[in-house]
Amino acid sequence: MISSLVAGGSVLAQNIKFNEYFDDGTLRINYHRIGNRQYDTVQVQSHECIPNWAGSLTQLVDPFDNGAYRIVVKDPHSGCELYSRGYNSLFQEYRDTPQGADSIAVFQEVVRVPWPKRPVNICFQKRGSDQLMYTQFSYRFDPDSAMTLLRRQSWLRLETTPVQLQYKGDPHKKVDVVIVPEGYGPADSLKMIRDMHLFCNYLLGQEPFRSRADDFNVWGVPLMGEASGITDPGKGIRVNSLVGSSYNTFGADRYLMTMQLFKLHNAIGSTPFDHIIIMANSTTYGGGAIYNFYAMSSLNQMAYVVLPHELGHSIGGLADEYVDEDLSYGDIHLLDQEPIEPNITTLVDFASKWQSMLPVGTPVPTPPDNSVPRGKNGPLGVYEGAGYHSKGIYRPTMRCMMRDYAPFCPVCSHRLNLIFDLYVK
Numbered sequence: 259m260i261s262s263l264v265a266g267g268s269v270l271a272q273n274i275k276f277n278e279y280f281d282d283g284t285l286r287i288n289y290h291r292i293g294n295r296q297y298d299t300v301q302v303q304s305h306e307c308i309p310n311w312a313g314s315l316t317q318l319v320d321p322f323d324n325g326a327y328r329i330v331v332k333d334p335h336s337g338c339e340l341y342s343r344g345y346n347s348l349f350q351e352y353r354d355t356p357q358g359a360d361s362i363a364v365f366q367e368v369v370r371v372p373w374p375k376r377p378v379n380i381c382f383q384k385r386g387s388d389q390l391m392y393t394q395f396s397y398r399f400d401p402d403s404a405m406t407l408l409r410r411q412s413w414l415r416l417e418t419t420p421v422q423l424q425y426k427g428d429p430h431k432k433v434d435v436v437i438v439p440e441g442y443g444p445a446d447s448l449k450m451i452r453d454m455h456l457f458c459n460y461l462l463g464q465e466p467f468r469s470r471a472d473d474f475n476v477w478g479v480p481l482m483g484e485a486s487g488i489t490d491p492g493k494g495i496r497v498n499s500l501v502g503s504s505y506n507t508f509g510a511d512r513y514l515m516t517m518q519l520f521k522l523h524n525a526i527g528s529t530p531f532d533h534i535i536i537m538a539n540s541t542t543y544g545g546g547a548i549y550n551f552y553a554m555s556s557l558n559q560m561a562y563v564v565l566p567h568e569l570g571h572s573i574g575g576l577a578d579e580y581v582d583e584d585l586s587y588g589d590i591h592l593l594d595q596e597p598i599e600p601n602i603t604t605l606v607d608f609a610s611k612w613q614s615m616l617p618v619g620t621p622v623p624t625p626p627d628n629s630v631p632r633g634k635n636g637p638l639g640v641y642e643g644a645g646y647h648s649k650g651i652y653r654p655t656m657r658c659m660m661r662d663y664a665p666f667c668p669v670c671s672h673r674l675n676l677i678f679d680l681y682v683k
């Protein structure tokens with residue numbers, strides 16, 4: 259396989275007319291990412307046609323250089339980038355575990371792009387060690403021949419009538435979030451609907467989400483599994499739940515995730531969505547999230563802050579601002595490079611981060627101020643200790659949602675607002 263340097267990005271998002279290239283539908287690509295720390299490869303498994311597109315009709319090219327991966331739709335004639343989105347995946351975290359050093363694993367992944375009117379090139383890109391994006395795998399997708407091959411019944415099979423938890427208007431101009439209930443059994447239907455409303459409130463309960471609540475549609479998928487509860491290998495609990503979630507992902511007790519992405523997207527069906535929340539019916543503390551992948555939280559009493567923290571990852575592409583030396587192994591953040599996430603810096607290229615937001619005279623780095631009370635950010639600065647490392651990585655404020663469940667700091671809030679803007683234009 260030959261890797262090639264990304265040539266895209268020359269066409270501005272507003273120059274691409276959605277209707278010229280795309281129909282109001284979604285091409286869902288189900289694929290496997292296979293590999294380990296040394297290499298990985300993409301194998302497309304199947305395509306689905308979903309009869310609506312929830313994303314913006316004008317903001318087609320991703321303006322943020324974030325995520326370890328990027329899906330790009332290109333015009334085969336001009337080579338122009340017609341649609342793109344950066345994202346992360348669970349594989350990337352597997353790669354940094356001890357077994358990921360040499361054992362090969364297969365991970366399900368799903369990407370969604372607007373349904374093309376004519377043949378397009380679909381490019382799977384991966385960030386190299388120099389932080390540039392390289393095409394890892396690409397192929398021609400012809401919508402006409404695909405439709406003859408696609409099982410037509412998939413249009414029907416994907417039909418799930420979602421619950422409207424909050425509807426504020428046309429999905430093309432809203433941030434559409436879908437809540438997938440996990441770990442609810444046949445006897446839990448009333449609790450499930452009640453919990454969905456609770457999660458809708460948690461989603462919109464913290465700034466900057468609260469001020470932007472009118473920019474959100476929130477949907478619920480009214481599906482139940484065979485039994486109540488969530489798989490927790492540490493406690494010997496195994497449940498055949500709707501989307502196969504489990505605590506103890508990669509050996510971390512509180513890391514609650516699912517690897518069954520195909521099941522997850524099948525459950526969502528044709529519900530219009532830009533972002534996924536998996537709501538786990540368990541009172542055990544836990545959650546997890548990956549950028550443009552999904553966010554998950556249990557119904558623990560901390561969920562009102564755990565969920566916004568996880569949405570900081572899944573919607574905002576924000577890094578953790580806390581220190582955890584157990585997680586600082588591997589190359590999660592290389593200290594001699596500027597990290598790609600907007601809310602942490604190694605000071606290698608601080609001008610690309612929040613330097614312009616700093617009050618004049620702020621020392622860089624900024625001495626820690628341990629008098630900042632819990633629940634407050636404290637002044638904007640450049641404080642050492644972030645991205646799991648106690649040394650060499652810096653964060654914008656003493657406290658933040660991405661560190662210790664304080665409100666989102668100004669840098670994190672700024673990025674979230676820019677992302678919300680993308681969906682409402």
Ligand SMILES: [Zn+2]
Binds near residue numbers: 579658659666667668
């Ligand atoms: Zn922050």
